[in-house]
Amino acid sequence: MKKFALALLSAVVFGPPAAQAADLRSFRMPAKTPAVSQPVSNWTGFYIGADVGYGWGSYGASNATGTIVTTNGGSAPYGFNAGSGNANGITAGIQAGYNWQIDQTVLGIEADWLYLDSKVRSGNSAIIVPAFIGGNFSGSTSVRTDWYATFRGRVGYAFGPALLYATGGIALAQTKLSADATGSIVTSITPPVLGPLGSTNASNTAVLVGYAVGWGLEYALGAGWSVKGEYLHMGFGTNGYNLTGSLQSPAGLTGVIATHVDIKPSFDVARVGVNYHF
Template identity: 40%
Template sequence: MKKFLLALTSVALGAASAQAADLAAHYTKAPVMAPAYNWTGFYVGGNVGGQWGSADPRTSTVFSPTGYFTGSSVPAIGTVGAQHVNSSSVTGGFTAGYNWQVNSAVLGLEGDINYFGFKGSATGSALYPCCAPTAFTVSSQVSADWLATIRGRLGFLATPNWLIYATGGAAIADVKANFNFTDTFDAATESGSMRDTRVGWTAGVGGEYAVGNGWSLKAEYLYVDLGRATTTSTNLTGAFTGPSPSNVYTHSADLKSNIVRVGVNYKFGGPVVARY
């Protein structure tokens, strides 16, 4: 009888051991946590693109009883002096900024400086209403070599790696302009020039995609308006009539541009959030 009980106990223990081994073979590990990109942090980058813009230079003068012009000449000069120039060029430069991610929102501050390459000129001529066939010519040139912006960014995450944003802030550029007036009545000449570091505004939209290891790619559109700068001159001089300082000239120019560019950024450090 004792031998029979011992045999049954051995069989039962063997079955239990086999069941335990079978259960161990079906053990499943917990899922591995994967890092999700976090946009918080300081970044630097570069960009390249193109700009197409315009400027509206203006030249006008005033009538003076002791001056060079008759009354009908002044509005004629103002009409010809209302000119328009277009410009397009390649742009490129450097960017730096900082982002703060709050859930699916990303707030940032960004600055950049770029080669701008804005340059355009215009020329117009007309007969003097009083004194045909003598005529006059007005010419203008407007340029800006560089452009810098300081902008805020406000965006949302379409996916953890895909940021859509709006941006806006200040635009700064060194705007230069030259103006010239000549005529065939008395070989009269006048010139004016200005160089002004203009502070205007800019606004736009963009998208940025994080490709990993701190790198991201972006595409962006900006509209820039640098306002209007003005200068005056009193250097009108005729070959025989001499100087006419009472005919004060006013010269001005504005500058507006559209910019489309692509770029690459590298973010330093910043937290990484774990997800399943």
């Protein structure tokens, strides 16, 4: 009788043995939610940085024409060989931009300003002096670029901590053309004697507008820092320069020399840099 009472109490409190087994089988530990995979680097946000590199400049000169106008009423055209050639130099500067990352695609904008040491100078250039003067000039011309800036868009693909991208946009460059010459004048025909005609120098500086295209690779180091390598090509089309210089002559001949030269500059730049991402 006592055993029957204990069995009945156990059934009332805990339920039948089969039900208890079913309850135990139905109880499971909650499944662990799989971790959502995150990209190693997220490129979205602002960044600033600096870079240094080397630039290859090319200057093509053409259509060099001019006029000599003297105070005694003489006037005639002349021509000369303007400076053309290649000029290489160091480049260094700063940049800033913003990126948007969509999955593994990265879109961005960037602006930069860099110093560029690029200058080419021609050798002696024969300048034909009009017959009414009777003499000649010898001189030289030079073209130099001191800085450039670009405003570009970027589109890239992120894989792991690396970002491979193409870039293109607007480029600006300050380019200066200078010319100087020293002349001689025929002071005697029999026998022929050349005396000092005088000298002139002139320059013209302009900010050119062109295009920039290139590509690069950036690598995230962590803690907001990244390093990059980049190549850019910049072209500025053909641009006209007008030079006006005063003729200063110990022989007493004075006047104005006005010159027009067309210059077609382009640059290729390879550079490395570092960025900090906010």
